[in-house]
Amino acid sequence: MSIAPALLAWHARHGRHDLPWQNDRSAYRVWVSEVMLQQTQVATVIPYYQRFMARFPDVASLAAAPVDEVLHLWSGLGYYARGRNLQRAAQFILAQQGGEFPREFAAVKALPGIGRSTAGAILALSSGARHAILDGNVRRVLARYFGVAGTTGERVFETRLWELAEQETPHEQVAAYTQAMMDLGATLCARRNPACERCPLQADCAAHELGRQHDFPGARKRAARRQQITRMLIARRATGEVLLVQRPAHGIWGGLWCLPEFVDAGAAQRFLATELGAPDAALRELAPVTHGFTHFDLAITPLFVELPHRLARYAGRVAESGARLWYNAREPARIGLPAPVISLLAALPGNHS
Secondary structure (H helix, E strand, C coil): CCCHHHHHHHHHHHCCCCCHHHCCCCHHHHHHHHHHCCCCCHHHHHHHHHHHHHHCCCHHHHHHCCHHHHHHHHCCCCCCHHHHHHHHHHHHHHHHCCCCCCCCHHHHHCCCCCCHHHHHHHHHHHHCCCCCCCCHHHHHHHHHHHCCCCECCCHHHHHHHHHHHHHHCCCCCHHHHHHHHHHHHHHCCCCCCCCHHHCCCHHHCHHHHHCCHHHCCECCCCCCCEEEEEEEEEEECCCCCEEEEECCCCCCCCCCEECCEECCHHHHHHHHHHHCCCCCCCCEECCCEEEECCCEEEEEEEEEEECCHHHHHCCCCCCEECCEEEECCCCCCCCCCCHHHHHHHHCCCCCCC
C-alpha cells in the first residue's frame, strides 16, 4: 500500500506551507533554496535566502555579480563551495540556456553542485514533474518505514532506498508529496527521539513495530575527530583597518577573505617585519576559539597587534594589494568572510563598530 495518501493528508494539516521559496515556486528560487538547504537546517537558511534573493532575484543578476559579493551574502552559512557553484551554474545557464533554468532532468543534474536528489527536488517542487528524491530526511523515513538495514553510503542500501523512493513517488501531487516527505523527516521522523505517536505512517512502520527506530539507517563508523591548530594574525592599523588575505578558490573557505595564518608566533612576527615593515610591533595572544568543520576542529589562537601610527599612511576604506586588503569593519566591503573571522573582528579590543 502506498504511503502517499496518509502522508499527503498529514501534510495538508501539519506540513510547512509558508517557507519563503514556497511563495513563488520558480525553478530559480527553488534551486537556490535546495542548494542552501544541503546540510543546513531550514531555520538557519531562511534569513540567508531572503537576503540572497533580494540581491540576486534571477539568474542574470547572480551570473553578473562579483564572486566576492556572492560569498559576502553566503558568509556564515558554511560549505562555501555551494555559493561558488551556484554562480558558476548561473553563468552557464545565462550563456548556454538563454538565462532559462533547464527543465530536463539530465541538464539540471549536470549543473555544478547538483546531484540526483537535488535535481529531482528542484523539478518536483517547481513544476510537479515526477522525480524521486533521497536526501537525508527522506532516506531516514524510508529506511525506518520499510525496515531497510544498512548504512548511508553503502551501495546495496542506497540502491534499495532509491528503488523505494521511485516506487512511492505518486503520479499526481508530486510537489506536495516531495515537500511532505522532507517535512516528515525534518520534524516528526527526526534522527533522535522521533515523535512516532504523531506520525501518519506509524501503523505500518517496521522500525516502530520493532522498537528499533534509532537503528535505521545504521550508524556509520566515524573516525576520531582530529584537531588542526593555527594562529591568525589580527594586524590593525591606527585608522582601524585590519589586514585580510584571500584564500585560494578551492579548499576550506575557498575564495573567502581571511586573517593571515601562521604555524607559530615567530612566523607571524617575521611577516610583520618583512611584509608590513613593523619588526618591533608587539603581538598579544587573545582568547582562543574553536571552529568545527565536518571532519575536524580548527583551534585558532588569535595574535593581535596594533600597528605603529606611521603605517596609517595607506589611506582609503579598502586599499587592495594583490590578494590582500585592509578591511574597515565600520565601512565593510562586500566580501565573503568565514564565520570565525567575523566573530574575531567583532570581538577586537576597543572595537565599537
